Amino acid sequence: MSLLEITDLDVHYRRRTGRLHVLRSVSLSLSPGETVGVIGETGSGKSTLARTILGLVKASAGRIAIDGTDVASLKPRQWRELRRRGVVQYVFQDPLRSLDPDLTVLDSLAEPLRIQGAAGIRDKILKILARVRLDEALLDRLPGELSGGQRQRVAVARALITEPRLVLLDEPVSALDSANRVQVLELLKELRDAGTALLFISHDLGSVAGIADRIAVLYEGEIVEDRPSADVINAPVHPYTRKLIRSVPTLRRADRRTPEGIPA
Amino acid sequence: MSLLALRDVKIAYDREIVHGVSFTLEPGAVVGIVGESGSGKTLTCRAALGILPEHFRISGGSIELDGHDVASLTPKQWTALRGSTISAVFQDPASYLNPSLTIGSQVAEVVRVKLGLGRRAARLRAVELLASVRLPAAVYKQYPHELSGGMLQRSLIAAAIAAQPKVLIADEATTALDVTVQAEILDLLAELRESTGLALVVVSHDLAVVAQFCDEVLVMRDGTVVEQGPVEKILYQPEHEYTRLLIEEHESYGLERYLVTS
Amino acid sequence: MFRRILTLPTGRIAVGIIAFIALLAVAGPFLAPYDPLEGGAEILAGPSGAHWLGTDYLGRDVLSRLLDGSRVSVLGSIQVSLVALVAGVIPGILSVYLGSVFEWVTLRLADTLIALPFLVFAVAVTALLGNGIPQAMFTVGIMISPLFFRVSRAATLSVARSQYVEAALISGASVGWVVRKHVWVKVLPPIAVALANTAGIGFVVVSSLTFLGIGVQPPAPTWGGVLAADLGYLSFRPWAPLVPTFLIMATVWACNLLADAIRDVSGEAGRALLLNRGRGHVPARTA
């Protein structure tokens, strides 16, 4: 049975200038041990999709089921119970904003465990720190006193520390150098192989291709492709996907290609 | 004359963190900085802008910006230089925008204050700038929390180039963009380079971006520049083992690997 | 935080003065050399070995009246601050969480209170509730509470919309947890600043009310009362008003100084500065 089941999801944002239809009839499913990559234009609704799954944004239509439970039917108490059990976690796109500026790295990492009332907090923290290759000396720092990549690894560590079964990752490696990026991706692969389901949102097609079983392409709020990774990369169907893959820069300078417009 | 020259710049607070960075930037040139996370790339950029975090100081070397030794600049002179002579886009775009003002008003304000334009003219110019970074016109009236990560980053780029600076520091300025928009933004910057002689310092973890955009590259690790030189040499004939590691690891998740060549 | 306040010279001066005034409030009545209510033979006497600050128009020892009055004045100011704090902060924080009806009502109430002319209202209410210190201080506290309401509401709002609160909620945090772990520390510094400022305002208000004879029964001494009496006999003892005036001003000044010190150490100023500096190309609005 799938861990996450989204059917015909619609999301609107209310603005002063009117309603904005962000997600249109999005359907997606994710089983334990499976990784789905989500790629798409900036502003196409990838973060919105993740935030809706987490209940941070209200859906205007459609159904989201986590672990078989329709989340729309949950009362606030039940939502809190579900979250506290650590079923689902989220790595925010902007690590700096997602960490309390007044809490040290130690306190930020400990928070999800303390909410659960877990034991052995310090050991768990040290273990996860080593896995994202962060120095213990950073534990006493505030988020503002870290480099961009260090903050990002703290955000990833925080989401993984409760060993959730479903993890939504919003650009989790965008601020990492290639060596650290490989490290985090390997960690994610290990989790995946141990049965964790991952929703991996990224603009870095190489990382997505390397980790995802399937790739879903979001374009103007619609999923225009949802197929096995190798197929999407090698035989893209939608014009946007084709343009995207053609525009990926490579180390060879001469390869510089300017993208052409998408035919309507 | 060079626009920006760093000579053996060292940065410290209780201990030394950056152990000597040197490069010079001519008009129209692009210097890239790559390296390990936490190696001091952002600190180096901040030093060039005179905005080191609290308790940090330049403990050695000198920085010359458009003919001024920055050590002798008063805060007032700094304020005058920032925006119009040197400007920057940093990681974590949201923290550089005021959450309670619309994007448009923040871009327009830069234009108004730095270029001395009237309100109307500043408004028009801000709309143009937002369009030049491929943002829809509606963004003008939106607040930072209503934008996606990539839109925020582009708003910041618009604000950074608003006052036609001579030097632009781009610290991971395109990481939140998909590759098509990234290519458009890089084209825009290349255009500015040609037409106005804009010089750039590009910090990026994406070696491919650096390969396509930069003339010279610095490779940093743990506060030290381990290798420095023309981009072709560094990326295609690296000498230092760390540079080799970076390139190897880059390729291990490069898209090329997954493309089945037919 | 307290230790960090003491590292600032302004903080040390402020805390020193406030500690001294507090000491006066506790020990003052015992230190008074004479009965503050008992008149003597000498009327409107100048300073002498027996009466350091002279005597007033009924022959009462002025030093004793000031020392004895310090308790009423300080207690009054504390009462005002506490009433304002409780009446302002609790609805301020809750207005963010308790839904739109509560929010609307509290916002209108705050606006109404701000619009009322201050002293006139105070006089009117004491006339209604009776002329006593608690009534007067309660009224003044309510009048000042919109300040606390606004400060705490603004701070709570900015925290409530932040992503780190969302991150806590995703981990299963309750509203109570969020308020305790995230909201509280952010709301505290601006409230402490407001509190130090209100203590100053409260002091002036207590003094001016007692100066006008509102809030205390005439024979009981207060600093404002002594000042009023002194002003009535300026031609006999022209220097006399300086002493109570000085006491009142020093206290208010110390409170404001303390407010500044809290603002400095709470990092609010530091963070804003970093932002402005960081925004580099976006000129600081505050400049």
Ligand SMILES: Nc1ncnc2c1ncn2[C@@H]1O[C@H](COP(=O)(O)OP(=O)(O)OP(=O)(O)O)[C@@H](O)[C@H]1O
């Ligand atoms: N709170 C909000 N209120 C109003 N509109 C919003 C809000 N959040 C996002 N939007 C709008 O919704 C659209 C989708 O935003 P979203 O953040 O989901 O994009 P994204 O795919 O994550 O983009 P990126 O790759 O740039 O992060 C954008 O047009 C954005 O302006």
Ligand SMILES: Nc1ncnc2c1ncn2[C@@H]1O[C@H](COP(=O)(O)OP(=O)(O)OP(=O)(O)O)[C@@H](O)[C@H]1O
């Ligand atoms: N305010 C601060 N207080 C203490 N240490 C800091 C502070 N800012 C940065 N550092 C430390 O200085 C070192 C260099 O940081 P810097 O931000 O320059 O790294 P970076 O090269 O930009 O890394 P990244 O690629 O991860 O952004 C890091 O180890 C970081 O932890």
Ligand SMILES: [Mg+2]
């Ligand atoms: Mg996003």
Ligand SMILES: [Mg+2]
């Ligand atoms: Mg950095």
